[in-house]
């Protein structure tokens with residue numbers, strides 16, 4: 228069943244036509260990856276979904292509802308969590324406060340604590356650093372915190388923008404493991420990556436975006452062995 | 463010379479603390495708005511001034527009906543503070559909504575010029591209304607706490623002269639401290655305070671956490687302006703006479719205090735305010751002594767702005783400026 232569907236989305240930054248008729252679909256329970264090189268429009272796709280930028284035309288259907296022009300703070304309430312590119316941890320909030328921000332819409336303190344325990348289960352390292360300022364964490368820790376913060380929203384759809392960026396291979400490995408684990412427990416995931424090889428390995432399906440257009444799509448394992456994909460992104 | 467300076471020290475400290483508390487709270491308004499929008503809200507000094515007028519107008523009305531005599535001064539004070547805070551809080555929120563929000567994505571300079579425009583507008587509106595109602599835009603309110611209390615500092619050491627304090631001093635100080643402690647608690651310990659800090663640090667990401675950024679910005683303006691307006695009331699109570707232009711210089715000094723404490727830093731603004739208040743009173747009392755009469759007490763203002771310039775040159779991030787430890 229389709230959880231998220233983009234229909235012919237066109238997004239502009241002033242005169243720059245960043246998304247040129249993007250259509251894609253994410254089904255419930257899937258890991259879908261969107262791969263492409265620098266400036267292809269991957270982040271813009273996620274920003275358009277979460278409402279940070281408004282598309283000029285096209286439709287975004289989530290869970291049967293039209294969320295095309297929904298502002299980001301409302302999109303977040305519908306169960307879409309967006310882990311932005313570059314992690315964007317609140318640098319001068321403590322790690323604990325960063326997590327609490329993820330659960331901003333939750334009133335019940337007990338629920339917040341339960342969710343936090345769940346985050347510690349995935350990222351035990353966060354638990355040891357609760358009182359530290361977010362900005363003083365290492366890159367890998369910040370990425371874990373950014374994902375943990377998104378998990379505090381208990382999203383139905385988790386969108387990750389280049390979680391592997393700038394991280395050591397072993398940390399990337401860990402993070403992709405956790406993405407897989409989250410998915411196996413039922414979370415739907417839309418994963419944006421330049422690291423196409425690793426993304427395609429865990430993804431059920433993938434889309435390839437090039438200068439604002441989807442140029443290819445298919446099963447993760449098929450794209451992984453596709454000649455063109457190998458040449459352009461896996462070389 | 464040292465002896466002369468020491469003689470007046472107790473009085474300087476008392477007066478400086480009172481004035482400093484006023485600066486501190488007005489500085490909070492500058493620093494909160496700057497922290498969240500990177501906007502120097504020049505109209506904030508005028509919010510303070512408007513608060514002084516609203517408060518005085520309420521007190522004069524009470525007095526006119528003869529209520530003031532039958533009401534304990536403290537009750538009148540609390541009533542006036544609450545009403546004035548709400549009025550100026552809404553005013554600040556309205557200004558943000560009408561004048562600043564449409565310019566949210568415009569170059570900073572344009573918003574800054576708008577803020578200066580709002581300043582003049584408020585001065586003129588208050589002046590117009592005051593003249594209309596009163597025939598004169600200089601207003602003297604009824605005094606609520608007029609007693610003088612002598613403090614026999616000389617009994618501690620004969621170096622010091624005795625100090626004398628209007629009893630309103632304690633009122634100003636206590637109310638100011640309550641406001642600062644409450645704000646500090648709100649910002650650091652409550653959910654909406656945390657949202658405020660989050661929005662100040664990264665507005666886009668805060669929105670992704672389901673925070674309504676416009677609401678948080680409006681709240682920031684409300685709180686800053688409510689505190690500023692209430693401080694206007696305290697000022698009117700302490701110093702008696704007000705005019706529509708008191709917000710200008712005072713606003714600049716409070717802004718200096720905010721810069722001194724590291725603009726955007728709330729505790730820094732409190733500290734900066736107190737420091738500038740004390741230094742200013744120190745200068746007023748001692749400049750003529752130290753300079754052997756060359757510089758009169760009126761040079762005290764130059765003093766505050768000299769501090770501003772020195773801070774901007776040598777420590778532009780202020781005494782407690784944010785240290786950049788952020789990793790990208």
Ligand SMILES: Nc1ncnc2c1ncn2[C@@H]1O[C@H](COP(=O)(O)OP(=O)(O)OP(=O)(O)O)[C@@H](O)[C@H]1O
Pocket residue numbers: 240241243245263264265266267268269270271272312421
């Ligand atoms: N705020 C902006 N203003 C103007 N142009 C922008 C803006 N953000 C992105 N663009 C442009 O839109 C296009 C798509 O950018 P986008 O950030 O979506 O790429 P990306 O695929 O995420 O790239 P990367 O892998 O480098 O993160 C690029 O040409 C970029 O220059």
Ligand SMILES: [Mg+2]
Pocket residue numbers: 269270271312388
């Ligand atoms: Mg990107």
